Amino acid sequence: AQTVTQSQPEMSVQEAETVTLSCTYDTSESDYYLFWYKQPPSRQMILVIRQEAYKQQNATENRFSVNFQKAAKSFSLKISDSQLGDAAMYFCAYRSGGGATNKLIFGTGTLLAVQP
Amino acid sequence: KAGVTQTPRYLIKTRGQQVTLSCSPISGHRSVSWYQQTPGQGLQFLFEYFSETQRNKGNFPGRFSGRQFSNSRSEMNVSTLELGDSALYLCASSRDRDHRTQYFGPGTRLLVL
Numbered sequence A: 001a002q003t004v005t006q007s008q009p010e011m012s013v014q015e016a017e018t019v020t021l022s023c024t025y026d027t028s029e030s031d032y033y034l035f036w037y038k039q040p041p042s043r044q045m046i047l048v049i050r051q052e053a054y055k056q057q058n059a060t061e062n063r064f065s066v067n068f069q070k071a072a073k074s075f076s077l078k079i080s081d082s083q084l085g086d087a088a089m090y091f092c093a094y095r096s097g098g099g100a101t102n103k104l105i106f107g108t109g110t111l112l113a114v115q116p
Numbered sequence B: 001k002a003g004v005t006q007t008p009r010y011l012i013k014t015r016g017q018q019v020t021l022s023c024s025p026i027s028g029h030r031s032v033s034w035y036q037q038t039p040g041q042g043l044q045f046l047f048e049y050f051s052e053t054q055r056n057k058g059n060f061p062g063r064f065s066g067r068q069f070s071n072s073r074s075e076m077n078v079s080t081l082e083l084g085d086s087a088l089y090l091c092a093s094s095r096d097r098d099h100r101t102q103y104f105g106p107g108t109r110l111l112v113l
Helices: none
Strands: A003-005 A010-014 A019-021 A024-026 A032-039 A046-052 A064-069 A074-079 A088-096 A110-115 B005-007 B010-013 B019-024 B031-038 B042-050 B053-057 B064-068 B074-078 B087-094 B108-112
Touching (some): B010 B019, B019 B108, B042 B064, B042 B074
Parallel strands (some): A010 A110, B010 B108
Antiparallel strands (some): A088 A110, B005 B019, B019 B074, B031 B042, B064 B074
16 A cells, blocks of 8 residues: 655745755555645645656746655655745645546645744 | 535534535536545545546445536535544545546535534
8 A cells, every 4th residue: 555654744944945845655556646735724725746756857836846756755845935825734645647546645744834 | 717616615513413515526527536634634535436436435434425426516425423524525626537636625624513
């Protein structure tokens, strides 16, 4: 069975600084997707970034980028130029490839605080 | 394009009652998944539907059930509610059964007294 681990329950960053959130996962599959979702206090889950396992290039979305280390099964999220609106719970998630399911397996989350 | 909508947004029930939650996916999306979010257990997968068929089911008791209609709208039902069923129930939709991106609704917060 696949598992996702987020070892940092809480993180804090100063506005305009950079922060990195960690995520590791365990799987025996070779085809899969990894995601970072953001859940602000409003509770709406928002997709931040997606990485396909077959792509060696790290995904980037504006101020958000990932460091995908497939051999190490590591998938960290870097937030550059942090803004107050980035404060939220961040979840790392795994989805098997192959088309059998859309089921997401989530980590326990990292609560990010942004200090003005 | 409207996002995923869930109704009701908040619900208070008592133990032993049953509840039905509704999810309307983004127009054109045919896959709907449900998740339960609690402080203790985190985010857990409940079930997944595609074209009115349940494709996958999480490790929940039979009191939890769901269905999907021909217009892709989905409902989940919880019978004989227990205190531990208090949670945020999230619905996510995607365009098809193997699409990379799922979009979440705002959730239904259920409180069981």
